[in-house]
Amino acid sequence: MMSWTDILPTVGIALQIFAVIVFSIIFVMPWVQLKLVQRGRIPGPIFWLPLIGETPQLLQSPFKYMWNRWLSYGGLFRTNLLGQEVFVVGTQDILRSVWSDEEAFEFHVSCMDSAPRMMNNGTIAARFPKWLFGRDDGLIKGQLTADRDRKVVKNTRLLNAKDCLTIAICSPVTGHKVPGKTFSMLITDIRHMREPRQHAFFRRRLGQALSPAAIAANLLGPMAAVMRRHLDSWERRGRVLLSHASEELSMDVALEVVTGHPLPPSPDDKALVRRLFRTVLNGLYGLPVVLPGTAIYKALAARRQLMDMLWPLVEAEATEVAARVRRGKEEEGEEEEGEDAAVLGVISTEGYGEDAAAPYHAPTLRRRRMAAGAAAGGGDGEVAPMRMLEAQVSSALAGGDELSAVLNPEQLFERALGTVIAVDETSRHLFFASVAAVALVPEVRLKLEDEQRQALEKYGHELSYSVLGDMPYLDAVIKESLRLLPVSIGGFRLAKQDVQLRSGFVIPRGAVVYWSTHLAHCCDPALLPRQPAPEPGRGSPAGSWFRSLVGAGSVGPSGPGGGQGGKRGMAVGVLDTVEGRRALARSINGPTGLPAHLDFQMRFDEAFRPERWLNAETRPKQWAAFGGGGHLCLGQHVAMTEAKLLLAMMLRRFDFRMEDSGVLRKASMFPGPTPRRGTDGLLITPRTL
Numbered sequence: 001m002m003s004w005t006d007i008l009p010t011v012g013i014a015l016q017i018f019a020v021i022v023f024s025i026i027f028v029m030p031w032v033q034l035k036l037v038q039r040g041r042i043p044g045p046i047f048w049l050p051l052i053g054e055t056p057q058l059l060q061s062p063f064k065y066m067w068n069r070w071l072s073y074g075g076l077f078r079t080n081l082l083g084q085e086v087f088v089v090g091t092q093d094i095l096r097s098v099w100s101d102e103e104a105f106e107f108h109v110s111c112m113d114s115a116p117r118m119m120n121n122g123t124i125a126a127r128f129p130k131w132l133f134g135r136d137d138g139l140i141k142g143q144l145t146a147d148r149d150r151k152v153v154k155n156t157r158l159l160n161a162k163d164c165l166t167i168a169i170c171s172p173v174t175g176h177k178v179p180g181k182t183f184s185m186l187i188t189d190i191r192h193m194r195e196p197r198q199h200a201f202f203r204r205r206l207g208q209a210l211s212p213a214a215i216a217a218n219l220l221g222p223m224a225a226v227m228r229r230h231l232d233s234w235e236r237r238g239r240v241l242l243s244h245a246s247e248e249l250s251m252d253v254a255l256e257v258v259t260g261h262p263l264p265p266s267p268d269d270k271a272l273v274r275r276l277f278r279t280v281l282n283g284l285y286g287l288p289v290v291l292p293g294t295a296i297y298k299a300l301a302a303r304r305q306l307m308d309m310l311w312p313l314v315e316a317e318a319t320e321v322a323a324r325v326r327r328g329k330e331e332e333g334e335e336e337e338g339e340d341a342a343v344l345g346v347i348s349t350e351g352y353g354e355d356a357a358a359p360y361h362a363p364t365l366r367r368r369r370m371a372a373g374a375a376a377g378g379g380d381g382e383v384a385p386m387r388m389l390e391a392q393v394s395s396a397l398a399g400g401d402e403l404s405a406v407l408n409p410e411q412l413f414e415r416a417l418g419t420v421i422a423v424d425e426t427s428r429h430l431f432f433a434s435v436a437a438v439a440l441v442p443e444v445r446l447k448l449e450d451e452q453r454q455a456l457e458k459y460g461h462e463l464s465y466s467v468l469g470d471m472p473y474l475d476a477v478i479k480e481s482l483r484l485l486p487v488s489i490g491g492f493r494l495a496k497q498d499v500q501l502r503s504g505f506v507i508p509r510g511a512v513v514y515w516s517t518h519l520a521h522c523c524d525p526a527l528l529p530r531q532p533a534p535e536p537g538r539g540s541p542a543g544s545w546f547r548s549l550v551g552a553g554s555v556g557p558s559g560p561g562g563g564q565g566g567k568r569g570m571a572v573g574v575l576d577t578v579e580g581r582r583a584l585a586r587s588i589n590g591p592t593g594l595p596a597h598l599d600f601q602m603r604f605d606e607a608f609r610p611e612r613w614l615n616a617e618t619r620p621k622q623w624a625a626f627g628g629g630g631h632l633c634l635g636q637h638v639a640m641t642e643a644k645l646l647l648a649m650m651l652r653r654f655d656f657r658m659e660d661s662g663v664l665r666k667a668s669m670f671p672g673p674t675p676r677r678g679t680d681g682l683l684i685t686p687r688t689l
Contacts, residue, residue, distance in 0.1 A: 044078025053080030090519025099629025250427035429672030
């Protein structure tokens with residue numbers, strides 16, 4: 001039998017090993033990492049979980065994760081998400097490059113190899129992971145043949161035709177909300193977001209349908225009618241679950257207002273369409289495992305059912321719009337394009353891919369839209385803006401063989417449905433966040449009511465686009481809601497070449513770059529104090545030794561001051577060192593480990609301050625709610641308008657408050673602000689201002 005004296009040497013060795021490990025983690029590993037950073041390696045965690053990386057920490061609390069990473073590494077760092085090395089960016093100078101430099105970065109979706117692609121010879125192909133289907137041959141191919149009813153894929157394996165011709169749950173309206181692998185399982189072709197020429201062309205066309213002029217002329221009236229119907233229902237009930245009510249409202253705005261597409265006449269069929277869309281949307285954020293009962297399995301089935309229900313209606317409407325487009329071109333004496341290779345008289349199917357190099361001539365439809373503008377009360381020369389479907393069809397007919405072929409009939413349908421998803425995904429979270437924020441802060445609600453009284457005195461009961469634009473405090477409330485409770489976590493880009501940054505770091509070619517809304521809002525220099533607190537114990541021997549060892553002023557290959565972001569209101573270089581950022585954190589961090597401008601859980605009254613938007617000095621400088629650059633969300637004006645309209649209508653009709661004042665403490669922030677079930681009761685009391 002072993003005695004204690006026999007065990008003690010073993011215990012001593014174990015303790016020594018443990019002490020060496022602890023010492024290495026605390027001192028040696030940071031020193032090694034710092035030296036690597038000084039040689040040009042972008043900083044980041046050394047250890048992360050296999051396969052999933054730091055994904056759980058990010059999803060659990062995006063603000064807390066990004067704040068802690070910024071304190072440790074600054075506005076540019078490496079991490080691992082779902083097994084993929086990712087470079088996270090969030091400071092103004094780097095964001096500007098990632099958003100706008102089409103030569104250096106392109107739109108990216110994780111696991112793009114799993115997205116079906118159309119080849120130049122008319123072949124559709126997609127490669128899915130072996131584990132997903134349990135077979136060695138994950139490559140499916142099929143030859144497309146066109147007839148007047150539908151495209152058919154012959155000789156397919158593993159997936160049928162509708163699986164290959166998937167509904168794209170994305171659109172040119174928004175390219176910054178990318179869930180990952182499930183996204184690429186639900187989309188066929190995103191070249192209109194990746195290839196600069198096609199992307200610019202589609203943005204121009206759809207931008208016309210989503211411009212302020214188009215919103216005022218085409219969308220605001222129907223939007224108000226849909227909202228009035230929902231608010232009548234809320235008033236009758238007296239209490240609604242805000243998240244669920246926001247989902248219902250956002251879906252109806254997307255389906256009935258923004259897309260401009262016809263819906264089935266039967267109320268039961270309309271309700272089914274709404275449920276199917278919700279199922280498809282839920283599939284975006286599930287695991288990418290196609291097994292019965294999984295979210296993505298249900299989403300694929302719902303997608304096929306929507307195709308069967310809505311395609312005949314969309315086909316008829318698109319054909320009619322295409323005829324009007326062509327008539328408008330003939331009236332203006334323009335040459336017809338692509339008429340010999342049209343499917344259903346709408347979209348060309350030849351010349352698909354890079355080999356098609358026809359010049360593009362944009363149809364104007366100016367005469368017809370001038371007449372519509374005059375009928376709507378505009379001046380003699382005023383042009384009525386395009387509607388969404390007209391923009392989609394005219395963009396397809398405008399590009400000759402090359403760009404017309406990008407939108408075949410199936411893809412036209414897909415992108416129309418994708419518009420619904422894009423609008424709904426933003427609106428439902430924004431409705432919840434903005435209404436909950438106002439309901440939780442009585443002082444803000446009182447100021448908004450005063451602003452509405454002034455608007456009523458000045459304009460009467462009118463709520464036109466110009467009237468909504470004359471409500472600065474309401475605008476500030478919506479922007480502050482988007483800053484504190486972002487509806488998007490950001491987006492992904494792929495580096496097409498080595499990208500040299502001003503700090504001296506290099507983002508390597510082929511790297512996945514994740515621009516983070518939360519990181520941008522965390523380190524906004526306008527929201528940080530001007531003077532960080534002094535570091536306690538600065539004169540201690542251990543602290544002095546460690547600072548001299550690592551070199552406190554050097555954080556990158558450019559040496560001291562080689563910053564990664566702006567430093568408005570602060571001494572140059574204060575936030576470019578770990579020491580400076582941690583000194584800052586000591587002076588502003590609260591009970592949750594977050595500063596006041598981010599702490600919506602414990603200090604909401606301090607965090608939610610719309611007044612900051614009314615002053616140029618305090619206005620946030622890194623607001624990234626809708627992205628930026630060439631991928632700035634085209635639907636931002638729609639989102640802002642519908643949120644302002646909803647709050648204005650509610651303030652004029654109701655007193656409202658949240659049943660549970662701690663609703664946001666129990667909410668998750670992915671994919672947007674989502675309350676715990678049953679905690680989001682909104683109590684409504686009718687009244688008039």
